[in-house]
Amino acid sequence: MAEAFETRERPTRAYVIHPDLGNERTRRAPDLALEEAVALAHALPAIEVTGAEVARLRKPDPGMLFSKGKREEVGRNIKAAAGGEGAELVLIDGPVTPVQQRNLEQDWGVKILDRTGLILEIFADRAQTREGVLQVELAALAYQRTRLVRAWTHLERQRGGLGFVGGPGETQIEADRRAIDDQMVRLRRQLERVVRTRELHRKARAKVPYPIVALVGYTNAGKSTLFNRLTGAEVMAKDQLFATLDPTMRQLTLPGGRRAILSDTVGFISDLPHELVAAFRATLEEVLAADLILHVRDISHPETEEQAGDVGEILDSLGVDDDVPLIEVWNKIDALSPETRAALRRADARTEGVQAISALSGEGLEDLLAAIEAHLAAALEEPRSEAELVLPHADGRRRAWLHGEGVVLGEEIAEDGVHMRLRWTERQKSRFEGL
Incomplete structure (x- = not known):
């Protein structure tokens, strides 16, 4: 995930593009969608936005996303960004297929990141808890697995075996996909343990409901x-x-x-x-x-x-x-x-x-x-039931709690303790027992 912009002394110069298909299915106005995409880019400290534009297109090109004319126009804008220094990264605010990503990178000579990739980068940068980190890693692997499809130039490279028995050996893409699947299984197991811990915390809170x-x-x-x-x-x-x-x-x-x-x-x-x-x-x-x-x-x-x-x-x-x-x-x-x-x-x-x-x-x-x-x-209005209990004279804390909850109907001081008549909910009873 982090290959788009590694740790460096200065931020990566980025150019943001919102592809506008102009269809009625899109809720967002193009200019506001671009504004949100730029805000997403600003959310990542490693990025410096050097330019942005709405790129209108009638129909996405299956191999290049943009038409030839629009591609050349955007390419010139990318090179002119940052006072002529040019952008190093192009953020496309929408889905980009692996084939489109590879072809655009070759055409423009810059790294391409789509909306999903950018959001994953932000989440990877921000996650603090163990659960958050595991979830981001799992999501990133699921994303990367989709990028293996037809995106690699070494699809015919093979590993293992001579191919004389049982057909050709394992292709590189199959090995990479299997490695990702194995890692995802390990992450899911770790995440299950973390989730079980959260469930224990939730049950503990339920005792003080x-x-x-x-x-x-x-x-x-x-x-x-x-x-x-x-x-x-x-x-x-x-x-x-x-x-x-x-x-x-x-x-x-x-x-x-x-x-x-x-x-x-x-x-x-x-x-x-x-x-x-x-x-x-x-x-x-x-x-x-x-x-x-x-x-x-x-x-x-x-x-x-x-x-x-x-x-x-x-x-x-x-x-x-x-x-x-x-x-x-x-x-x-x-x-x-x-x-x-x-x-x-x-x-x-x-x-x-x-x-x-x-x-x-x-x-x-x-x-x-x-x-x-x-x-x-x-x-949370719950049915109430009446109950009687005897508290030791020294148990002033729990007695005060019952009065504070307004559940005491009456009490008598006796030699063996304070006899109390209560009217309370199951929730209050559970909280009292947890005190």
Whole structure:
């Protein structure tokens, strides 16, 4: 993966191209799609963007992607980039077949990386936890395996055997594919062990069964800024795509005293490589286990509706239950005019399941917290049963906890301890037993 730009004293000069097929299936406006592609490139420190353009084409060429005239035009722009120094890497914002990649590299004399390859590079650069690193490696191998098809110049080179018995020996491409498959099997085994560890952590949390509130949203929607504002954590929050990769969880105390676990997740993006959706499924299991989902939207973005559609598709592909309550959090209202901001706040007051906020300034957060508390109270309303127990006189901590939860119907002080009559839920009983 890292062959495109190895560690060096200066960044790799890159030229970004968004191929525009001009079809109605594409949700994105070409200029905004190019802007996002450039932002993706900026998310990788090893890259310096020296130029960018939308390349309009009527039909992709099977062998070269671009027509001869467009290829020559783009080739001149690549050479003229960076004040005539030229670009060393071309990032094509879309899928590029192995054959197209090889032919374009030969034609332009530069390294080619498509959208999937770039996103994998970013993830490889950002992953911190053991699980994140394993998932990126697995996704990268799945991607590389597809690049073996017809992309190699040594397909006829063979290894092993003289070919007299049982036909020709193993071709190089078969050996390379088998080596990748073996490595993927090893990574999956390691990942299974890590996932089992996460499952143990999840079961441990279930003994102190706070509800889980998961933040989801398009990348750079402001999830990490909101996470930090609500929990006082210090998760990296930058105006940068994929600033957060590894899942982060913190305790959240709501105004009424109820506690919850807030989970910050990786940002979604249009055309997310399917290798990453599969590989990061374990990371996104917190979303599947959530009692409430906060869909954070950058309401100031011109394509906020399209981004919301992409997030919805990925949630569906993950198998998120439709019954899980969801609040749409319209973030970044501070970037709007005062009139638009006021109109959005009025709209959120009229629209159920919508909260307009600014995670940066804090505007609207009190209403959001109240909405979270109301949703959790409705979703987690449980039947209560009465019980009696005797606590030792010295067990003041657990006695205070029961009073704090409001489950004590009455108590009497006796010689053998404090006799208490309770009315509580199974969740409260489980938490008490874990104290």
